[in-house]
Amino acid sequence: MSKAEDLAKEYAEKFILTVDHQNDVEEAYIDGYHQAEKDLELTWEDIKTIDKLLNQCVDYSNPYQEVLKRFKDFKERKEK
Numbered sequence: 001m002s003k004a005e006d007l008a009k010e011y012a013e014k015f016i017l018t019v020d021h022q023n024d025v026e027e028a029y030i031d032g033y034h035q036a037e038k039d040l041e042l043t044w045e046d047i048k049t050i051d052k053l054l055n056q057c058v059d060y061s062n063p064y065q066e067v068l069k070r071f072k073d074f075k076e077r078k079e080k
Contacts, residue, residue, distance in 0.1 A: 003036065053074075056070075
């Protein structure tokens with residue numbers, strides 16, 4: 001499951017504790033999914049970081065793959 005789906009499921013499960021109606025649960029899941037997508041979208045700061053990483057990785061045979069790896073590592077450290 002993707003991170004967005006995990007967050008949406010978590011949001012829906014919290015909602016299930018207080019609501020018994022299936023339609024409300026589905027709506028909560030959808031709302032949670034959309035919120036997770038917003039939380040995971042790139043910001044201008046992210047693009048700036050990616051640009052800096054790309055400048056550092058120009059000598060790699062596949063710089064974009066290396067930038068992606070480093071950016072994911074950066075985001076994980078930032079979230080902790």
